[in-house]
Amino acid sequence: MTALRRIGVDTGGTFTDCVLIDYETNDIVVAKVPSRPRAPHEAIMHGIGELAVPADAGDGAAHRVESVTHGTTIATNAVITGDFARIGFITTEGFRDVLEIGTQMRPKLYDLHQSPRAPMVARRLRAEVSERISATGEVIAPLDRDEVEAVARRLLDEQVEAIAIGCMFSFANAEHEERIQEIVEAIAPGLYVGRSSRISQEPREYPRFATAAVNAALAPRIDAYIRGLEERLAEHAPGTRLYVMQSNGGIGTAERSVGEHVHRLILSGPAAGVMGGARAAAECGFDDCITFDVGGTSADVGVVTGGRPRTGIEMELPNGVPCKLPHIEVEAIGAGGGSIAWVDLGGALNVGPQSAGADPGPACYGRSGTEPTVTDAHLLLGRLSPRGLVDGGLELDVERAREALAALAGKLGIDTDAAALGVLALLEQNMAGAIRRAAARHGDDLRDFVLVAGGGAGPLHAVSVMRSLGMAGAVIPPHPGLLSALGLLAAHLRHDRVTPLLGLTGTLSDDAIEDAFAALEGEAALALAEDGVAAEDRRFERLLDLRYLGQEYTLRVPTAAGESQAEVVARFHELHERTFGHAAPKEQTELVAARLVAIGVRAAPLIEQALPREPGAPYDRRRVTFDAASGPVEAAIYQRERLAAEQRVDGPAVIEQLDSTTLIPVGCHAVVHPSGSLVVTVSEER
């Protein structure tokens, strides 16, 4: 192998973060450039250029960058803003309205004045064809080629940019969907045509149809985006591979990020944040962590156990549409640096979910914002440097912060400092609540977890939130603002595959199950080979979806080659007990699907941080208020880059760095881990 150098590029709403790691020299180079929503490629190439990668001087591959791994919000933004392609949908007679009716549940419970949301596909663009497959996969009504052609031509007349196909029970027998696809592709060469049986093999027509529709509605734009990026990269750095972060926390080649895969990019950005947090915690020796990525508007919470993020299959998009894709579970709440504090009609204090965002931004930014925000509260209490953020690159106006908070304090009948403390206490309580909900979903005990802070604002709250939840500690990575970009470089290639296996346990032979997994492994091995993964770097994990007869939802039970069904069923009962608190070992169980997780391991050696030898001394002292009980205290102010390995910093202290500020309150202390992270724990219970 030549010199191993990799680049991670994380495109966010405001900034595009670029990181270059040279695994031989241990160098990390960082560039932060403004995102350009209208020309994202330009921002990316600009950022890569800023990394000052020496051009290939013709002396072979000495300076070559092996790969660029990209975390993108293009699919995320498309689903948030509803920027979808105009698509047609072809389905079984009698079911074209499934996409519009959904579950029949309503978006808001108490609002009598809500109006219908636009469906993914307008009704006139949803076409039915006479055909029907039964639950067991038999053809009940045949497909009529002429009818399909006629329907396809009518959709093309409507100038659709792509077509999705979703037929009843296509997971049991995909024959009709396949034939429809062939017929449509023959009529419309070059048009993107997706079918539900390629995209999700699971029962429940609404989520499956919706996923196929979301996929087709994203494909035209995202294909162009990924292909375009590939081309730009090929011009600038020939031979460098492009990988894209997927919602499941794995990366995929460009080839696996287009077409039928595009919807898997919806959580690309947040997944990278969770992977980055998991990696930072693992480097400090913690396998169980909560990742806590706080930006200007929201906080994203991920749960990692045994080094693995908790994943799910079904998610809901902002327009309420369900989407089936393997994804890292992320609990998001409207709590960030720009969150606005307000008082309701009854006199109750609230923080968020409205945010002043980056524009106008908090009152202290001195633009047009006048509402009191979280950042204003931090500034007023001395937690943020009065010299401003980003080494003075962003000036902060304490007086404007004070004015905004004084108005809030007036409404509450308390003094201004108390209001500022109150805003932060409530915000942190809301954050703690979100973490408790995320943990409760799987019965995780927070006392066993550390909290990993990410985003510019995470380290301002992590220690306080960690302490209030009784967690084991907090980890502040070396570059909290680059958690996602670094997470990109810590991920492996991953393919999730599934095949349905409907039958009571015991009625299918163990051989039949082995055959199903062997077929999945064959496909996955081929896919990994195409991705360029050598045989020795391929890992396969088998899972069986089981449930009690009569249940609708299943549990994913890990299994291994050569195991009998009896062993798997016994494990299912155990897992049911652990996950749901009860089991019924005498009840009949049913097999629903075989799943395979195929990993292409991408070795990412630990980067030794070049930490100073001598402990860094505080460069300043100032009055900082951490909590109401202690009041304003004289706190030592450190520069993060001056801290030496194993150096201990006792609270009250503030540790500043370019992209973040870490608060160490009274009664807590931080120790610098050799990996460069701060590990913060409670010194004494008060």
Added chain:
Amino acid sequence: MTMDPVTVAVIASSLQATAQEMSEALRRSSHSPIIREMLDYSCAVFTADGETVAQDDLIPAFLGTMASTLPHVIAAIGDAPLRDGDAYMTNDPYRGGTHTPDIQVFVPVLHDGRLVAWCGNIAHHSDVGGTNPGSEGYANSSIFEEGLRIPPIRFSDDGTLNDAVLTLIGNNIRDPASTAGDLRAQLAAAKLGQRRLGEAIARYGTGKLTAAMDAVLDQSERRIRAAIAARRDGVATAEGWLDDDGLGSDPVRIAVAVEVRGDRVAVDLTGTDPQMRGGLNVSATAARASIIFAVKAIFDPDGPQNGGAMRAVDIVLPEGSMVNPRFPAAVSLRHLGVQRLADTLVRAFGDLYPEHATAGAFVGFSSLAAACRHPRAGNEVVIQDDLGGGMGGHAGGDGLDAVDVYLGNVQMLPAEICELQYPVRIVRTELVPDSGGPGQFRGGLALRRVYEFLDEADGVFYSEQTRDQFAPFGVNGGRAGTAARLEVERADGSREELTKRRLTMLPGDRLVTTTGGGGGYGDPARRERAAVVRDLEEGKVSLRVALDVYQLDAAAIAARGSDGHVGVPVGSLDGTAFTSIRR
């Protein structure tokens, strides 16, 4: 103790998180799909007196219901000492309950032996015994047909689950494993809340915690009062009707009088018909939930989920009427009356505030519940499906199409799950053109679902709102939506229409359920022309209705058609004739 507003807000947030955390825990550990997938349950934290301080937000049917029950539990306990491991349960509609399948569990939060708060939950169990599978029945003539009626009893003593109680219950119900599992899940969730409240006591002390809970309720009360005071004073009345009493009687009347004065609302149901012979009576608690829903929806839809808002509402429920029946009236299908009551309240408030009016919604809750054989395993299973319809149009826009409305919010059975788990094939699930009441803002469309039975199935098939005169009402010049219709098509070609019937379906028989469309708001002639054309293109309104009711100019359509804006519907669309619009 007067409290600073910051501590109040922080404690309120923590209690709300506790309610949600209990909710996640109950969902995760429950046994039956009705809890885990249909989310027919609720968790809450209460003051020592039983007022709701924080509640999760899953289904409005449980608004305030536990707060109606908890005082009965407290009264039943009397002076007996409370201990940390104690837990209580009840499902009695005559002691604050809703209907028998909803079992409530409460645990006290104690500090130094003194009661500080309660944690509890309510969950719909799949069966609690009685005449019909699932325990519900429109034809039930008394509460004794509706399964076990459990008074407030202690089922966990000092941390030990009372097996005698669980065994007794299990012996009287159809699916004991499921109910035992769900009860354990309910207890575990309540105890999680108890633990969290214990942590809050350790952090804040009981004085501060209880003072904060009181302050939270006071704030919520002030908030709703301010919202009410912002509206005009006035009185209005309205009436709503059930098709019958479940046994084929004449229509049954719900009479509503609302009065807004200053910062209070009074709701008086005097004049409502006497209690019925069948199972559609509404327990007082369920009637209150409906009233709280309507007040919240009209005055402060985003208000906090606690009992403070109830303090601004005065309620009169005449005893012996169908909204507050005397023992032992049957109440299991209270949901039908509850939804009709909510709709009638929306109508009355719409008269009071025409500028905020919402037209009527489909409240018929077309349902089936039938025992049949599992297609693969052959064991007995009960299929259940409930269908929603259109919501009413309003000054801000059209009503939602095909939703479960008001206090309900349940998912329909996915057609693929149906055919995999039951011997029933769903052959259509579709919106019904022209079902939404015409108006400047159209009512939401009804749903049609066609079920084909592949094996014998015995059960109940029913719907309310099947009479045209009780179809979802229009307001401010808008027209009514359509009524519901249930039809059975036998394999031999014979057909019959029904409203509420117990039937045996045979292989090849079909049930065609068509729910109702929402009412319209405002004169249909004033509907934006572009919206009428869009409805026409989308096949939601027929050409006949577009021309006759919306008074669309045919020439205008033809003109638009020629430049390609009005398209030909693709696929098999019935009922509309706009192929002829564009040549």
